[in-house]
Amino acid sequence: MNLEITAQSPTSRARVGELRLATGSVSTPAFMPCASLAAVRACGPGEVAEVGVQMLVGNAYHLFLQPGLDAIEACGGLHRFMSWPRPLLTDSGGFQVFSLARPRDIREEGVSFRSPVDGSEILFTPELSVEIQDRLGADIAMPLDECCPYPAEREYVQRSLERTLRWAERCRAAHGREGQALFGIIQGGVYPDLRELSAVETAKLGFPGYAIGGLSVGESREEMLEALRAAMSALPTDAPVHLMGVGTPRDLVDCAAEGVDLFDCVLPTRNARHGSVMTWDGPLHILNAEHATDPRPLEEGCECPCCRDFSRAYLRHLFKARESLAWRLLSLHNLRFYADLMSRLREAIATDRLAELRSRLSAWTQRDRS
């Protein structure tokens, strides 16, 4: 793995780059849609690539539970299983273990919980997480980490990030898959000094790339940006940085300005399945009565398969009828909007025109997180 920085903003940490991975190259800053269960929900892989998506994020926790590793290995690994021969990252599942698995028991060794699929007892350790991701075979893997809730006591967050550091060391020791880069993950909640501590210590361990986890979990926008800045200040500038679970169009611009290279978030696809459409004039809801007889596409000039062939009136009808084609078409439109946004963002960074892009996004003032 290698990040070539092709443009550096003279007025911020923002940069444009090419991230070269085992299965291809990604222009950064890039947005990676979630394909936790080996599919971008409601969409096929070919059309996702067609709207400009460069890289996807799978999830070790979900895929370990279902379909299980045997099925994926029998098909030649995750890329071939999901028919996505392009760059792919797998999350360790730390976030899901801590947010979804109940009851769970966090110990130094790992986290134990009952499988929600078959009720069996599972001990998720750093080593198991690395083994799962080795067998999945994505281009980038993540160590097991603890993602603290918001709010969380400072003392708890500190103890937790120290354990995450020890787990990172174990993950690094267990990891050996060629062609797969294992990132380090920064935690520390909303406490800037803890974020800096986590970044310093994780960077000392030495990883080819870093992820910033545990943000966009309920904290204010200012808290998020402050925690992000504290982490960024202590990370090496030549390694790619992935801000996990972020975010809204405005978040992407503001956080790229802090030097973030990779983003992932369920927002564009989840919003689409709830009828919320992203446009350069701000969000619109497809169920609104004003669209009932509107023959226009969601956005004039958009080249996505949805806007190319279908009217707002038709999409509203499909959505009301709970027809899955609606979820797919709205998802593809939102993914195209995000791909377009990232392309404009790279252009704005390279030409030092971030302020212009921010004003183009003025319709997106509210913090619209999922």
Added chain:
Amino acid sequence: MNLEITAQSPTSRARVGELRLATGSVSTPAFMPCASLAAVRACGPGEVAEVGVQMLVGNAYHLFLQPGLDAIEACGGLHRFMSWPRPLLTDSGGFQVFSLARPRDIREEGVSFRSPVDGSEILFTPELSVEIQDRLGADIAMPLDECCPYPAEREYVQRSLERTLRWAERCRAAHGREGQALFGIIQGGVYPDLRELSAVETAKLGFPGYAIGGLSVGESREEMLEALRAAMSALPTDAPVHLMGVGTPRDLVDCAAEGVDLFDCVLPTRNARHGSVMTWDGPLHILNAEHATDPRPLEEGCECPCCRDFSRAYLRHLFKARESLAWRLLSLHNLRFYADLMSRLREAIATDRLAELRSRLSAWTQRDRS
């Protein structure tokens, strides 16, 4: 509209033809998937055409209720609304009024019922049905008919078919849309003499094509074929014949042998959404454990978008996860199977090898109707 018969079986009524319609030509016998709500469920129009579908069936009853005619007209008619610039037939909605709308009151004037969408009182008359279909603008429209349940008393069936004849006359008088062919509909339940009576009288009214309704509603295979033969014996041989709501692969072959040119049925798409996959080795169920780690496609050699890119193991995983991509991919496969079947059927008729095709379908012995 014009049906050119290009091959006639020397040993049966079966024939191969080209049905020329306002928006294109259809090779017959043809199978038309259902797009009752202006979409083939779970599929996009482009990919449906790609797997070999030539013509679709919309539904006046469903579309009148939602989204309503204003939305469809605002988008330039049903073809443009659903982005299907190819041949399209609309059913009058008679079957749906009688099978779905409750409570309902059948009078000479028409059928009244409460809208299941907004509770308003609706009087569905032959004239309204024609007006709706005129405004939808499909290539072929159907008159309002009464579809009797099975079983039904002979006397009731006779009174009903006589009313259907009077309604057919009113529909013909009301119909005037250029480029749209209004078919006549034959009823008569499972009573061969009533089927013949209905066919004789409907043919006397004179339509450019005929549909046979009210079969595949619960009667035995033998009853269905006998009723079909009685109707066919009294219909002009130069007009296209559409057998409504039929059927299984075996039904399609056996009924094409009786001279049927057009079929429609929810079977391939509904079965797909329930995980039942159609192959030349018979049906398979995607949830069966044997597929869990199977890297093979649903059917070796199949050129559908599902078999081209995805394994049984992946499809089983998606289906278990209730991911709508599974419904779409299985639907496309089943539609491809039907398109392939019809193509082989046309070839078998033209070369007088129907018996061979029947033996190829030996895995499909059970009557698998939805």
